[in-house]
Amino acid sequence: MNVREALSVVRSVVNDLFVVATRELRTVIRTPALVALAGVYLVSILAVAWAGTGGSGGFIPLTLDLLTFTEVLIPLLALAFGYRSILDDRLTGELDMLRTFDVSRIAYIGGVYLGRAIVLVGLVVVSLFAAGLLVPVLTADQPTFFAQNQAADSGIRFVRFVVFAAGFALVTLAVALAVSAVTRTLRTAFALATTLAAAFVVGIDTTLIAGLASGVLPSESVPLLLAASPNSAFRGLVLAEAVGAIGGAAVNAGSTPLNVVGLLGWWVLALAVAMWRVWPTVVLETTVSADAHET
Amino acid sequence: MALLTPTGTRWLSGILTVVLLVSMFSFVLTPVGGKELRPVPFEDTVDAGGTSVDIQRSLQEGFIIPQAEVFYSNYRYVVGYYGVRMAAAELADPGTERQFGTPLAVYVSDFSTVTPTLTDEGFIIPESGRAVGWVAADRAMYVIDSEAHIPSGPAVMPFSDRTDAEQFAETYGGDVVGWKTLQSRVDTPLEHRLARFDEMTASYQTWANQTVASSRGLLERPRSFTVGEDAPNVSAAIAAAPPNTTVYVPPGQYETTELVVTKPLTIVGAGNETVIRGDGTGSVVHVRADNVAIHNLRVAGVGDIGSRSPERANQSVNWDTNIQLAYGYGDAAVVLDGSNNSVVSNVHIKTASSGIIVRESNRSVIDNVTVDGAPTPNEGFMGAILIDGRSIVQDSTFRDGRDGIYTHRADGSVIRYNRMEGGRYGVHEMYTSRTLVTRNDARDTQTGIIVMGRPTENIVIHNAVRDSVIGIVSAGGNSLYANNTIVHNRDGLRVTGDQNIFMDNVIVSNDVGIKTNEILPANWVLRNDVVGNAKSVDSQLGPLRTWTYRGIGNYWGPLPLPDRDDDGVYDRAYEPTGTVDSRLGTTSGGTTLAQSPAAATLRRVRDVVSGLRQSGVIDTAPRTVPFHPQRLADLNMNATAGTTT
Numbered sequence: 001m002n003v004r005e006a007l008s009v010v011r012s013v014v015n016d017l018f019v020v021a022t023r024e025l026r027t028v029i030r031t032p033a034l035v036a037l038a039g040v041y042l043v044s045i046l047a048v049a050w051a052g053t054g055g056s057g058g059f060i061p062l063t064l065d066l067l068t069f070t071e072v073l074i075p076l077l078a079l080a081f082g083y084r085s086i087l088d089d090r091l092t093g094e095l096d097m098l099r100t101f102d103v104s105r106i107a108y109i110g111g112v113y114l115g116r117a118i119v120l121v122g123l124v125v126v127s128l129f130a131a132g133l134l135v136p137v138l139t140a141d142q143p144t145f146f147a148q149n150q151a152a153d154s155g156i157r158f159v160r161f162v163v164f165a166a167g168f169a170l171v172t173l174a175v176a177l178a179v180s181a182v183t184r185t186l187r188t189a190f191a192l193a194t195t196l197a198a199a200f201v202v203g204i205d206t207t208l209i210a211g212l213a214s215g216v217l218p219s220e221s222v223p224l225l226l227a228a229s230p231n232s233a234f235r236g237l238v239l240a241e242a243v244g245a246i247g248g249a250a251v252n253a254g255s256t257p258l259n260v261v262g263l264l265g266w267w268v269l270a271l272a273v274a275m276w277r278v279w280p281t282v283v284l285e286t287t288v289s290a291d292a293h294e295t
Numbered sequence: 296m297a298l299l300t301p302t303g304t305r306w307l308s309g310i311l312t313v314v315l316l317v318s319m320f321s322f323v324l325t326p327v328g329g330k331e332l333r334p335v336p337f338e339d340t341v342d343a344g345g346t347s348v349d350i351q352r353s354l355q356e357g358f359i360i361p362q363a364e365v366f367y368s369n370y371r372y373v374v375g376y377y378g379v380r381m382a383a384a385e386l387a388d389p390g391t392e393r394q395f396g397t398p399l400a401v402y403v404s405d406f407s408t409v410t411p412t413l414t415d416e417g418f419i420i421p422e423s424g425r426a427v428g429w430v431a432a433d434r435a436m437y438v439i440d441s442e443a444h445i446p447s448g449p450a451v452m453p454f455s456d457r458t459d460a461e462q463f464a465e466t467y468g469g470d471v472v473g474w475k476t477l478q479s480r481v482d483t484p485l486e487h488r489l490a491r492f493d494e495m496t497a498s499y500q501t502w503a504n505q506t507v508a509s510s511r512g513l514l515e516r517p518r519s520f521t522v523g524e525d526a527p528n529v530s531a532a533i534a535a536a537p538p539n540t541t542v543y544v545p546p547g548q549y550e551t552t553e554l555v556v557t558k559p560l561t562i563v564g565a566g567n568e569t570v571i572r573g574d575g576t577g578s579v580v581h582v583r584a585d586n587v588a589i590h591n592l593r594v595a596g597v598g599d600i601g602s603r604s605p606e607r608a609n610q611s612v613n614w615d616t617n618i619q620l621a622y623g624y625g626d627a628a629v630v631l632d633g634s635n636n637s638v639v640s641n642v643h644i645k646t647a648s649s650g651i652i653v654r655e656s657n658r659s660v661i662d663n664v665t666v667d668g669a670p671t672p673n674e675g676f677m678g679a680i681l682i683d684g685r686s687i688v689q690d691s692t693f694r695d696g697r698d699g700i701y702t703h704r705a706d707g708s709v710i711r712y713n714r715m716e717g718g719r720y721g722v723h724e725m726y727t728s729r730t731l732v733t734r735n736d737a738r739d740t741q742t743g744i745i746v747m748g749r750p751t752e753n754i755v756i757h758n759a760v761r762d763s764v765i766g767i768v769s770a771g772g773n774s775l776y777a778n779n780t781i782v783h784n785r786d787g788l789r790v791t792g793d794q795n796i797f798m799d800n801v802i803v804s805n806d807v808g809i810k811t812n813e814i815l816p817a818n819w820v821l822r823n824d825v826v827g828n829a830k831s832v833d834s835q836l837g838p839l840r841t842w843t844y845r846g847i848g849n850y851w852g853p854l855p856l857p858d859r860d861d862d863g864v865y866d867r868a869y870e871p872t873g874t875v876d877s878r879l880g881t882t883s884g885g886t887t888l889a890q891s892p893a894a895a896t897l898r899r900v901r902d903v904v905s906g907l908r909q910s911g912v913i914d915t916a917p918r919t920v921p922f923h924p925q926r927l928a929d930l931n932m933n934a935t936a937g938t939t940t
Contacts, residue, residue, distance in 0.1 A: 018301040021308070026299050051874065052897045053839060057908035058371065064900040069893075118307050125314060138909075143814065143836075146372040147339035150327040151399050153371060153907055159321035166315055241322070 013107045020103070020111025021118070024085065028119045037080055038119070041073060042127045049131035056138035058153035063161045063242055066131060070165050071231050074124060075172045075200045081120050082176025083193040085112050086278060087183055095279070105275045109177065113271065117173055124169045128162045161242040168234040171263050172200070174270035175230075181274040204229035223254040227262030234263065329399035332366045334429040337375050340364060341815045343385070343793040344772060345377025346447045347748040348704065348726050351614050353445070358418035359411070359427060360445050361404045361452060369396030369906035370838070374815060379403050379437065379451040383474075384481040384794070385817060393841055394816065395906040401432035403453040406463070411452070413467055417444030419452070430455035433474045441469025447728060447751050451477065485819055485844055488796060492775045496754055499731040503687050503709040510638035510660040513588035516541045516561045522549065529571060530554050533562070544569045544592060556582045556634075564592025567643060572596035578627045578652075582634045589629060591641040598626030599647035599669075601676025601697065618703055618725070623654050623682045628666075631656040635684075639664055649676040650693070653686050653705075661688040668696020672719040672741070681705035681727075688713060698723040699737070702730070710735060720745050721760070728752055728771075738762045743784070746771045749792070760784060766805065769795055776800065782930060786810045787828065793817040801926045802826070807833045811912065816840040820912075824850045824921045831871040832912045839905040840912050848916035854879055855886045856917075864916045868902060872911035 028034050048069050054061030086109075089095040098108060132155070175196060183189040208225050211217035217225065226232040237260070239253035345360060353360050363382035365374045374395075376382035385391050386398055408428035409421035421427060435453040438460050443450040452469075454460035460471045472480075519525075519540035526532035529549050532542045533556055541561040546568030553573070556562070562580075564571075573579035573596035580589060603624045627649040631637050633656060640662035644650045650666030653659050661679055669675025678693030679700045685707035692714045693699035699715035701723045702708060708727065713735045715721035721737030724730060726748035732755045737743035743760025745768040746753055753774040759782070760766040766781035768789040778799045781787040787805035790797055795818045802808045808828035809820075812835055820842035825831050831851055834840070842849060848864070856865040856879070870876040875894050878885035888894060902913050921927050 015301070018304050022299055022301045022304040025304060025307075029299070048893070048897070051893070053873075053901055053909035053911060054904075054907075055909075057838065057904075060369075061900075061904045061908045064903055065897055068896045068899070114308055115304070118304070118311060121315075122307075122311055125311070125318075142371070145339075146341050146814070147335035149332070149366045149371055149373050149399075151329060151332055151366060152369060152396075154326040156321045156324050156326050159318050163315065163318045163321065166318075244326070 013104050016101075016103050016107035017111040017114065020098075020108055021115035024112050024115025025118060027085075027088075028081070028116065034081060034119075037077065038123050041077055041123060042130075044073065045069065045127040045131050046134070049134045050138075055131065055134050058139070059132065059135055059155050059158035060153050060243055062131065062135055063158055063238065066128070066161075067235065067238055070124075070128070070168075071235055072201050074165065074169050075197050075231070077123070078120055078169055078172035079176045079179070079193040079197050081116050082173050083179050083189050084186070085116055085177060086180040086274070087186065087189050090184070091186070099279065105278055109181070109271065109275045109278055113174065113177055113274075116177075117170060120169050120173055121166050124165050125162055128165055132158050132162070157242045157244065161238055164234060164237050164242060167263060168230065171230050171267045171270070174267045174274070178270040178273040178277075181277045200229065200231045205232060208232075223258055226254045227258035230263060230266050233259035237263075329366070332400040334364050334402045335373050337362055337364070339373070340375025341372045342375040342377065343815055343817060344381035345445075345749065346726070346728060346751050346771075348728075348750070349377065349445045349447050350749075353418075355613050356418065357420065358414065358445075359404070359421055361406075361419070361450055363404070363432065364400075364402045364429070365398050366400040367391075367395035367397070367906060368399050369904045370394075370815075371907060372814070378445070379453055379477070380449075380481055381794075382432075383451075383478045387478045387481055388484075390819070390841065390844065391817070393905070394838075396904065402429040403432045403435055404428075405430035405435065405455045406452055407454045407456040407459040410459075411443075411463065413442055417442045417450075418446075419443055419450065428455075435474065436460040437472050437474070437477045438464045438467075438469045439472055439477065439480070442467040443469075485796065488773075489775075492754055492796075495729070495752070496731060496733075496756070499707075499709050499754070503689070503711065503731075506658050506687055507660055507662060507689065510588070510636065510640075510658075510662070513561050513586060513636075513638055514541075514563070514590055514640075516588075518543050521545065523547070529562075533560060536560055539586075544571065548572055550574070550596075551579065553577050554580045556580065556584060556587050558584050559586035560584075561588040561590065562592075563588075563590045566591050566641070567593055569593060570595060573598070573628075575599075576626075578630045580629045582629065582631045582637060585635045585637065587631075587634050587637040589639045589642060593643040593645070594628035595645045597628050597644070597646040597648055599674075601625045601648040615704070619654075619682060622677070622680055622701060622703055623652060625649050625652070625676055627652040627680070630654070631659050635659065638662060643667075646696070647675060649680055650678045650696075652677075652680045653682065653684060655683045656686065657684045659684065659686045661686065662690055664691040666691070666693045666696065666699075668694060668718060670695055672697040675718070677701040677723075678715075678718075681708055684708075687711075692716070693718070693721070699740075701725070702727040706730070709733075715740060715743070721763075723747070724750065724753065726750055730754070731756075733757050735759075736761075741765065742768055743781075744768070744779075746774065746792075750774075755779065765789060766802075769797075771795070780926065780930070781805065786833075787825075790818055790820060795819070798822045799922065800824075801923050801930065802828065803927065803930055804828065806830065809912075810834070811840065812836040812910075819844050821847050821849060822922045824923050824927055825871070826850070826852045826921070826927060831877065834872050834910045834912055837910050839902065839908040839910065841902060841905060841915060842912055843915040846916050848914040848918060850918040850921045851914065852880070853919075854917065858919050863919050865919055867898070868913055868915040869917035870898075870901065870911060870913045873901075873913075 049055035052065035054065035179192045236254035360377050361379050363376040405428040409425045411419050436457045438452040520532040520536045521543045522532045536542050538558040544564045546565045548570045569592040576598040628644040629651045631653045635657045638660040642664045644666045647669050666678040675696035677698045681702040687709045690712045695717040698720040703725050706728050709731045711733045715737040717739045719741045721740045722744045724746045728750040729752045735758045738761040740763040742765040743763050747770045750771040751773045756777045759780040761782045763784045766784045766787045769792050772792045773794045776797045781802045784805045786807045787802040788809045790811040797820045800823045802825045805828045808825040808831045810833045814837045821844045875889045
């Protein structure tokens with residue numbers, strides 16, 4: 001294969017990927033439940049900004065107000081947006097139909113991921129930026145004739161928070177896709193998605209605390225174990241890089257590089273699992289319903 | 296769906312990618328940190344400390360008040376402190392870090408840039424034509440306990456150059472210390488301040504008791520003249536009486552034009568039956584000698600001019616003279632004018648303007664005087680005016696008129712056991728520092744007790760204000776407002792100023808218990824019982840304040856919150872200004888709302904970076920039982936008795 005051929009392969013994969021992504025976008029928009037979910041999320045985030053005392057103070061307190069809500073809601077949102085994506089195609093037979101067009105794994109998984117990610121990340125970014133825009137509105141009555149302490153608060157830190165939230169959404173969506181790729185029935189997919197959501201939001205951290213309490217885990221392992229949990233890695237990154245010093249003391253939020261590696265690890269692993277499990281590596285030309293063999 | 300084509304999707308993902316990439320620049324940009332912070336013009340800071348007298352005089356007389364500027368990690372403005380000691384004290388207080396975060400940068404005046412000299416009063420004069428610079432606090436050397444002063448007290452002098460500091464100390468005395476040593480020597484813990492206020496209170500009471508006792512000695516003078524027997528009228532008797540004797544004024548009406556007393560005399564009447572009546576213009580009795588007593592009589596027929604202030608303040612004379620002219624030269628029943636050790640006692644005054652004006656008369660006593668003023672504040676003037684001298688007003692009653700007692704630079708005065716009814720302000724302290732205002736009772740006023748002009752070290756304790764528009768206002772600093780009872784007012788207590796202590800007050804049945812709107816909250820509020828107010832606290836300006844000191848908060852009434860360890864403190868913080876907390880126990884469903892995960896999640900972080908949050912008040916140790924159950928019970932009894940009678 002020469003360079004020209006390779007390029008044309010890439011071009012065709014990318015074309016396929018965007019075709020699939022477009023189809024995913026249409027699916028999301030035609031699913032009233034997902035549209036409603038997006039609406040509820042947007043309203044919730046804005047309501048938190050309004051109800052808390054942070055939004056009417058500054059960006060750093062707003063970040064602190066929003067942190068727990070985003071940490072809980074983003075995995076739920078991502079799993080809701082992703083857990084049926086591949087499974088539905090499989091169950092309706094569309095996956096097999098697509099395979100007859102010789103769509104590559106990368107194009108298919110990439111397309112599904114991109115299509116869903118556009119909606120999910122768009123939603124996360126738009127809602128958080130909208131919440132951030134409330135800050136200048138809600139603080140409009142604060143006196144401006146005094147010299148401002150530029151180091152006290154900063155929009156830059158809030159933008160960092162939004163970037164972390166978008167990254168966290170991308171990672172959890174990848175996990176949702178992996179769930180969708182490895183399961184063969186809706187029931188299993190739902191159970192697995194719920195399990196993972198519970199583990200991310202509560203389970204991993206409580207296990208870590210239990211381990212520390214019982215003495216099984218040494219204190220030195222905390223930064224590493226935190227990085228292994230997507231939620232803790234996200235939380236640590238926000239506290240360290242977006243919030244900075246709280247109440248005087250440095251936040252001591254764990255290791256930023258480890259947390260980045262942790263999140264990237266989950267992302268790569270989840271997408272790899274999705275690609276690996278979306279259909280069998282050995283193409284079975286004759287067997288149309290391969291599903292029975294794979295579970 | 297026309298947009299949803301593969302091309303549309305390319306665009307969408309492209310836009311989103313660009314947004315995220317641009318957002319990622321936030322990691323390249325470093326938010327401003329401590330090293331980049333530079334001093335700003337002092338007038339642009341949120342300032343604290345420094346009395347108005349200090350500031351006005353420094354502007355007028357050209358001396359310098361050493362200053363400091365602090366940039367806190369969690370406070371949006373630059374804070375300016377008058378006085379380096381003030382800044383050091385604030386920075387050493389544990390509450391400061393909780394409220395404003397860490398100091399990212401601290402700058403102090405640098406007197407190495409000028410060669411300072413001191414005036415006779417110890418005021419700091421810079422080399423002509425040179426401006427005082429700034430130096431980072433931890434790089435400066437400080438001269439403490441030298442002769443350097445500002446009007447309100449001693450001044451700490453910072454120098455960037457140790458040699459300059461040593462040279463200054465050599466000339467003007469004092470020790471040269473570093474920033475750490477200076478911080479360790481400031482009078483910061485609340486306990487120290489309270490002990491100092493206790494000492495002050497005791498010594499003031501002793502001084503007042505002794506002064507009153509010796510003033511009573513004036514009443515023992517031998518009688519030399521009896522009006523009507525030895526002299527035809529009061530002014531003839533006063534003219535003829537030898538010094539240090541008593542002129543007796545028997546029952547009767549005595550028409551006079553302005554009586555002037557220019558020698559130490561005692562003028563005694565027979566009580567309410569003796570009436571000295573002016574001609575309705577000007578003042579009635581004008582005292583211009585030390586050791587004069589006016590006792591046991593009535594004064595009426597006072598002129599109706601409260602203030603002879605020129606239409607516009609005279610720009611050519613200084614601010615102080617303008618105030619003196621405006622307040623000290625109206626008509627009054629009695630004027631003590633440079634008459635030290637004088638006393639006005641058992642006197643009943645009916646006046647359309649002022650009752651008693653005391654100008655530059657130290658150790659003067661107003662004792663058991665009743666002043667009936669004009670029916671409205673606009674028509675009348677002050678019951679007693681104290682200007683430029685240390686006086687005592689006690690056991691007196693001031694009804695209607697404008698203010699009961701007005702002070703201007705009457706530092707050190709004692710105002711105790713008085714009663715004010717109606718009028719504008721009960722006690723109105725302007726530019727007056729180091730006073731003791733205790734056990735006064737004000738009712739039906741516009742403001743019971745008001746302290747203005749940023750004075751310092753005032754003690755306002757054990758007073759009661761009822762049925763007024765505003766109870767107590769505290770626009771000064773470094774003062775104590777304690778054990779006051781504030782009932783049935785529109786606004787009970789106004790927490791303002793800086794480094795004031797508000798404790799052990801009982802604030803009951805007001806429309807708003809406490810109002811607080813300082814941009815820079817730097818006061819201690821603890822051990823108060825705030826009960827049964829339509830709204831406990833109102834706060835619209837400034838950040839979230841914490842009203843707890845070392846685990847001691849306030850009592851906000853019974854709250855539906857747990858206290859599992861039974862230590863008398865609810866298990867969680869209470870935010871009397873909070874949307875949810877303020878409805879606890881008052882709005883049906885308030886508790887259910889407070890238990891919601893959303894409310895609980897927001898509650899968890901609400902006092903983190905409080906210096907950057909929406910205005911409000913939080914108490915991290917709300918009490919389950921009142922601090923002063925007996926005083927609350929007494930109030931309830933009174934309320935019950937009031938309704939049945």
